Structures are given as C-alpha cells and as structure tokens.
Amino acid sequence: xxxxxxxxxxxxxxxxxxxxxxxxxxxxxxxxxxxxxxxxxxxxxxxxxxxxxxxxxxxxxxxxxxxxxxxxxxxxxxxxxxxxxxxxxxxxxxxxxxxxxxxxxxxxxxxxxxxxxxxxxxxxxxxxxxxxxxxxxxxxxxxxxxxxxxxxxxxxxxxxxxxxxxxxxxxxxxxxxxxxxxxxxxxxxxxxxxxxxxxxxxxxxxxxxxxxxxxxxxxxxxxxxxxxxxxxxxxxxxxxxxxxxxxxxxxxxxxxxxxxxxxxxxxxxxxxxxxxxxxxxxxxxxxxxxxxxxxxxxxxxxxxxxxxxxxxxxxxxxxxxxxxxxxxxxxxxxxxxxxxxxxxxxxxxxxxxxxxxxxxxxxxxxxxxxxxxxxxxxxxxxxxxxxxxxxxxxxx
Amino acid sequence: xxxxxxxxxxxxxxxxxxxxxxxxxxxxxxxxxxxxxxxxxxxxxxxxxxxxxxxxxxxxxxxxxxxxxxxxxxxxxxxxxxxxxxxxxxxxxxxxxxxxxxxxxxxxxxxxxxxxxxxxxxxxxxxxxxxxxxxxxxxxxxxxxxxxxxxxxxxxxxxxxxxxxxxxxxxxxxxxxxxxxxxxxxxxxxxxxxxxxxxxxxxxxxxxxxxxxxxxxxxxxxxxxxxxxxxxxxxxxxxxxxxxxxxxxxxxxxxxxxxxxxx
Numbered sequence: 001x002x003x004x005x006x007x008x009x010x011x012x013x014x015x016x017x018x019x020x021x022x023x024x025x026x027x028x029x030x031x032x033x034x035x036x037x038x039x040x041x042x043x044x045x046x047x048x049x050x051x052x053x054x055x056x057x058x059x060x061x062x063x064x065x066x067x068x069x070x071x072x073x074x075x076x077x078x079x080x081x082x083x084x085x086x087x088x089x090x091x092x093x094x095x096x097x098x099x100x101x102x103x104x105x106x107x108x109x110x111x112x113x114x115x116x117x118x119x120x121x122x123x124x125x126x127x128x129x130x131x132x133x134x135x136x137x138x139x140x141x142x143x144x145x146x147x148x149x150x151x152x153x154x155x156x157x158x159x160x161x162x163x164x165x166x167x168x169x170x171x172x173x174x175x176x177x178x179x180x181x182x183x184x185x186x187x188x189x190x191x192x193x194x195x196x197x198x199x200x201x202x203x204x205x206x207x208x209x210x211x212x213x214x215x216x217x218x219x220x221x222x223x224x225x226x227x228x229x230x231x232x233x234x235x236x237x238x239x240x241x242x243x244x245x246x247x248x249x250x251x252x253x254x255x256x257x258x259x260x261x262x263x264x265x266x267x268x269x270x271x272x273x274x275x276x277x278x279x280x281x282x283x284x285x286x287x288x289x290x291x292x293x294x295x296x297x298x299x300x301x302x303x304x305x306x307x308x309x310x311x312x313x314x315x316x317x318x319x320x321x322x323x324x325x326x327x328x329x330x331x332x333x334x335x336x337x338x339x340x341x342x343x344x345x346x347x348x349x350x351x352x353x354x355x356x357x358x359x360x361x362x363x364x365x366x367x368x369x370x371x372x373x374x375x376x377x378x379x380x381x382x383x384x385x386x387x388x389x390x391x392x393x394x395x396x
Numbered sequence: 397x398x399x400x401x402x403x404x405x406x407x408x409x410x411x412x413x414x415x416x417x418x419x420x421x422x423x424x425x426x427x428x429x430x431x432x433x434x435x436x437x438x439x440x441x442x443x444x445x446x447x448x449x450x451x452x453x454x455x456x457x458x459x460x461x462x463x464x465x466x467x468x469x470x471x472x473x474x475x476x477x478x479x480x481x482x483x484x485x486x487x488x489x490x491x492x493x494x495x496x497x498x499x500x501x502x503x504x505x506x507x508x509x510x511x512x513x514x515x516x517x518x519x520x521x522x523x524x525x526x527x528x529x530x531x532x533x534x535x536x537x538x539x540x541x542x543x544x545x546x547x548x549x550x551x552x553x554x555x556x557x558x559x560x561x562x563x564x565x566x567x568x569x570x571x572x573x574x575x576x577x578x579x580x581x582x583x584x585x586x587x588x589x590x591x592x593x594x595x596x597x598x599x600x601x602x603x604x605x606x607x608x609x610x611x612x613x614x615x616x617x618x619x620x621x622x623x624x625x626x627x628x629x630x631x632x633x634x635x636x637x638x639x640x641x642x643x644x645x646x647x648x649x650x651x652x653x654x655x656x657x658x659x
Contacts, residue, residue, distance in 0.1 A: 001552075006609025082600045096602070096650065098634065105511065112488075112570070117494035126568050133574040137482060138512050138533035152649050153602070159483075160510030174548035179398040180602075194495045199507030250528035254520035258508040266526060273528075279517035336528075383508055384527060 002027050002177055004245040005235040005395070008085035009242050010076060011336035012321040013226035014048035018079040023340055029368050031322050031351035033210040038192045039110075048224025048324025049192060050075070054273045058144075063143040065106035065320025069191045073144055076189060085231055086149055086185055093182040100155035101172040102142045103188035104327030105155075105382075107134035110193040140353040141189050154181055159328065160171075161244040161382030162291070164188055165228060166331025169249035169378070169390055172232050187229035188332035191225055196223055196327060202353055203258060205295050211325070213292035213318035214299050214364050214381065216357040221293045224324020228332025231388025238395035243339040245377065246391045247272025253385025264305030267379065268385045271309055274377065274389035282310045284375050289334045291379040292318020292350075293325050302379060303360030310362070317365040321352035331380040331388065338376040338392045345370050398440055401545035401602045403594040405556065406517045407634060408464030408583035410435060410457055417464055417565075422572040423615070424628075424635035430614050435579045442522040450505060451518065452484050454564040457579045458515040459522060465583035468593055471523040474558045474585075475549060478516040479532040479542025481623040482574065484509060485566030492570075515562070529627060538563070539582070539626045540646030543654075546586055550653060556587040561624040580622045582631065596634055596658040607645045630654050 010018055014032030015025035019329050025032065033046045056071035077083045090098050115130045127273075134140055142157040154175060158167045165188020173185035200206045200223060207220035235244055249275065253266035260267070275282065288310070291302050299318075306316060326333050340346055350366040356364040375393045409417040412641070413433040422428040437456035440448055442463070451459075458478065466474060482488075487509050494502050513531035520529060528549075534541035539561045546559040562581030566574050587594065608615040610628060619628045631643040633656045641655040 004433075080519050109488075109492075112492050113495050119496075119569060125572060130573060132570065133535055136537050137574075139535040139538075143535065146647075154541075154544060154650065155534065155537075155647055156530065156545065159533055160516070160529070160531045161511045161513055171530070171545055171548075174552055175546070178400065178548055178551055180400070180544070194500065195491055195502075195507070195510060198495060198502050199504075199510065201508050202502050202504040250522045250530075251528045252516075252526050254519070254524045254526050257514070257517050258504070261500075269526060297518070331651045357618040382513070384513040385520050385532075386513055386516070386531070 001173055001247055003235045004173055004176060004232045005238045006230045006243045006245060007102060008082050008341060009336050009339055010080035010082045011211040011228045012076045012079055013049060013326060013333055013334045014050055014224055016342025020339065023344065025322060026346060026348040027285060027368055029349050029351050031210055033324055036321060041194065041197050042161040043197055043201050044208045046210045046222045048222060050225050062147055064131055064134040065140065069108040069110045069141060069189055070144045072191050072227045073141050073189045076229055080125050082229055089183045089231060094150050095154040097182040098173055099153055099172060099181040099183055099184040100142050100146045100151060101168040101186045101327045102145060103158045103168045103331060104138060104141050104358055105159065105161050105190050106195055107138045107140050109195055109217050113136040113194045127226040144201045145185060160386035161325050161384060162330055163380040163382035163386045163388040164331065166380035166390055167250060168353040168390035169245055170250055173245065173248060173272050173317045174234060176234065183231060183233045185229065186232055188329040189227040190326055190328040196307055207294065210352045211294035211321055212359060213321050213351045214356050216298060216355045218294045218296060220295055222324040222328040226323060226326035226329040226333045228329055228336050230335060235395060240395055242395040243342055244393050244395055246393045249277060249389045250357055251387045255385050258383050260381060261300040262301055264301040266385055267302050267305035267381060268309055270387035270389040274391045278391040280375060280391060285314050285377050286373040287347050287376045288314055288316035289338050289376065290318040291376040291381045292320055294320060300360065303362055307361045312363045314360050315347050315363050315365050317348055318348045319348050321350050334378045335390060338378050340384050341373045341376045342392060342394050345372055347371050397471050399599050400551055401599050402547050402550040403590050404584055404585040404596050404598055404634065405587045405591055405593045406467060406585035407549050408461035410461050412578045421635040424632045426612060427554060430612060431622050432614055437512035437579060437634045438585065443518065444495060447518060452487060452509060453564060453579050454484050454515045455518045457562050457581050458519060458560050461581045461583040462519060462558060467557055469585060472525050473527060474525055474556060475527040476519060476558045477530040477542050477546040477562045479538045481533065481535050481538045481563050483512045484514060485570060489570055490568050492616040499561045536623045536645060537647040539622045540644060543600060550586050556585060559584045559586060561627065563622050563624050577621050581624050582627045594659045596656050599655040601653050603643060603651050604649050605643045605651055607643045
C-alpha cells in the first residue's frame, strides 16, 4: 500500500491522558490497573478505568450524544492538540474530504443497561430520557465525531470486537488511496460496561489479579477502557522522523466465536498480509506490540504464529498489563504505543508478567528498554475470529 | 470526486414477503404484486449441528442471502463486508434484562453472540473463509457504508468481495426507540472484472442529490423502514436490466450516485 502519514495521534487510557502520560508510564513500567470499583459491579477482577471521564461535558448542541463512551471520545479528541489538527485538516481539505472511521465493541450500551433498571413497572417501557441512536448504537461515536467537527463526508464505525480500531486504519487507507477522501480521523473508543465485565467473567476469561500477558501462570484479562485516535493523510510531504502507516493485513479464523484458532493460523495470515502490504520482511521488524490479552488460549495461539513467522529474533510485548484490554479501542491505543516506540526508541515492557511462558518461544520483553525501532508491528484479534495486523515506520 | 467501480456477479435478497432474489426481482419488475408478510428465514444447513441449533435470526438471514449471492463462487475464498444498523436485538434485550436483575450471571453464549460481528463470525465458521472480513455500522447509512468499503476492496485487491447488508428487529422495550419492523437483507457479489455471471457494471460516486422514493408505497415503506433496504432503488434497476443512475441514501448530506450498466 501507499504509506500514509499519521499527522497527529493520541491515546488516553488508565495510564493517563495523552502521549506524555503514556510514555512516562511505559518508561517506568507502571500499570494503571486497579481492583474493579466500576458502577455497581461486584466481580473479583481488576480494571483499567480512565479517571474523570464523567466530568467531560459535551457541547450543548450535541447533548443527545451524552454517554460515558462519547465523553471519552471528546476527552480523547481534545488531548495532545488532536482536535486542532483535525480542524486544520478540515480547513485544508474541506468538510466532505475528511472521513471518519472509528472502532468500538460496545459503544454506549451502558446507557441501555442502566435504562433497563428504570423500566416502567407497569408497561416495561424505557424511561423517556433514554436515547438509542446517539448512545447505544455502534455508530454513535462516529456520528458524534463527524458532528463534532462539522464534517459532511464519509463515516463508518467498524465493530469486529477487539480488532475494531486496528481495522479502521485499513478501511481509511483504502478510501484515501482511491482518492475518495484526502484525510481520515481513525481511532477507537470503548468504555467499561456491564455487558463486557460480566460477559468476560461468564466465559471465565477475567483474571482475579492484574493480568499477566505471556506469563506461564497467566489466567485471564483485565478489562480496560480507552480512546486512541490518529489523523491519516498522504505522506507526500512527511517530515523526516514522522510516523507512517506502512501496511495493514486482515484475516479471519473461521474457527470459533470466542476461542482463537489454536495454531494461530488467522493471526499468522494477518501478519503476513501486513508485511506484504508494507513491502517488508520479518527481519525488518524491530518491535511487535502483541495482542497479548493474557488468556491462556490467546497468548499460546498468538505466540505460535509470531514464533513461526519471526522466530525469537524480534522483541515483543503486550502492553495490556499496563492499560488493561481496551477491547475495541485496543488497536488505536496500541498504534499510538507503536508510534512512541518508533519516535522514542522505546520498547515497552510488560507490567504484571513475571515469568514468560517457556512454551512460547518468542523474545518477550519484561522490562522496558531503549533501542532503535525501524518498524513496529501491532496485532489485534477479536471474537468471531477477526484479525488485523498493522505495520508502522518512520519517514526518511 | 472519484468513482468506485465493480461488476455485480450475484444478488441475494430476503425481506418481509420476499423470500429470495427471484421473488424480489419479479415484484421489482412489476410481474408479481408485493404482499407484505413476516420474513421467512431458512434453517442454516451449512452450520455444524451445535451452532445450527442456537443460530439466531440474523445468522440465518446472513447465511441465506450471502450464499444466494455467492452461488457459483467458492464462498470459502471470498472476502466479506458485513454491514448492519445494529446487532442481534433479541440477544441484546435478554442481556440487558438480566443485567438489570440481582443475578447478573449472563450466559457465555449470549455474551459472545452480543458482538456486532456475531453473524460474520458464524459465516466464517460455516464457510471456512479465512479471507478478510469487515463488519460495519453506520445506523441508517449502513448499506452505503458497506458499499463504499466493499467497492474499495474490489478496486484495490482486484478480488471479488461479498457485501452482506442486513438488519434485524429489537423486541420491546427497545423496539419503541428503534422500530425496525423485521429482518431483511441484501447481498451483492462484487467483482473487479466482467465475468460470465456478471449482471451489470456499477459505478458509485458521492452526490448531494436526494434519493428518489419508490413508486410502490409498500416497497417505499420497506426502503424507509429497514436500513439495508435503502438498496432497493439499485436492485429495481438490476431487476429490470435498466441502465442509468439512481441516488441511494447514505449519510446526509452525503448520498451515493449509483450508475448501473447492465451486461
């Protein structure tokens, strides 16, 4: 594919708001996970909650979009000067030429979960202040973002569970490559809700302690929430050292709704496709941000695929011990972490992981270290067997 | 503004009173009257027995229309673009209902069926397709969003892509807030070059023109009531073998001008 410039990018997770907070936490090997105290949830698990999300106030004209997920959308957009960079792009290209491609798993479903507690005792009706389109619906965050910037062109939400906001990069890149748009706001936002907390618990996939990706004793995920955004444009005038999207690869497991293919076949296909799109060989990759959810099955399957393709030569880590698994936001959040790896020569370690699983023969980073990263690859895999890998590099 | 182009190599269709594409084609040609009736969803024969028993209405719907459009092609090799205005409404209602009680121990099957890409996941299990699978949502604009991404994939990968646009209904109390009346969907097999099965060439570009309503009031109600049925003006042209452009509703003020050249 034709390389694209990430002319701005940002991430907000339990590690803090924006790139500096994320960088500092990764350098220090700090985790943002804490015992779950979200809403009325009674589960023995840890979560990565973003502080102060509900303090965010949406513009009055967009009040119908108000919900925890869109508050985090706005928090993310108004971080690291990202929204200003989008407004500059809109001024440059026009309101019809900047697309919106955002990923989410559960959007604002928390609003519906809470409304179901307030049903009319006689009729069963939801309360009159409930809104579906602007909160619960999967498109809500993309519609809100489009309206937030007064955009009038293409927009879509991608919802493929935990690969959602990796796949947005691929979809936006296609439309830019074909000249349908000149720039795209891509990203992903997911927030804590009862469906995912109780749902992953029902599958016995949540850990009672902070998650330990790739650890021999790993026993499940820690659910997080987050917002990650990038502004994609053609890279024709990219300044040296700017971060570029070089390749994207997508595949399907065709295996099971909630378990990965045991050999990681789909994961491997996605990584191979991303390398091919980037015109790179496995030896060109210096850091892999793993999907690494810390479930026994995910890390074993992904590890098999990574070791089959890269051997144990490439430094790799999952940053979910730091951020938690931000589900539909993971792809975009981890794209920003890959950008930091490239620009700062920062190879993030894996808070929580003590003993890398000896059955997974990859070069797993426990501690953060410095080193040159020419190209970084990020993996994101979701329920339903949806896989996406992205390759990032630096402009010469 | 650029144009996206593909050849339509197959159509799948299911809507209230219109059980498949031949039935819809006859109505759209004016050869048969439209009689509204609840959507009839065939059993998903392709799924393994365990999944078949638990298959939801949208899983049955997407397998039916996807396989109808892909007839003659090898579904296990096709890239897919699924697009829907919502996920499984009945499953969502059951989860929200239980999460509002004191017993929040929801069923793991209900949970993994709650993802927006559940129907796409079952399609993969049924067909064995490991090719890329997209799953989109753009509320009422979902058909247009799916068409844009499917056409872009065809243009860049030079491989056929199966677009599956579908919607299902919510039960009460959500139905009062999202009143999609029934299950319906349309699938288009889109190819990069004219082939022996090609029905027409399709060129799509942005426009700000309004979409023309369908002449038949009942069909127009279908078009307006179920997001995937925003494709009906295009399907009417395909059914009649008519050349020319129609406007399809997308995301105001952006609409899609779809120009059809029958083979």
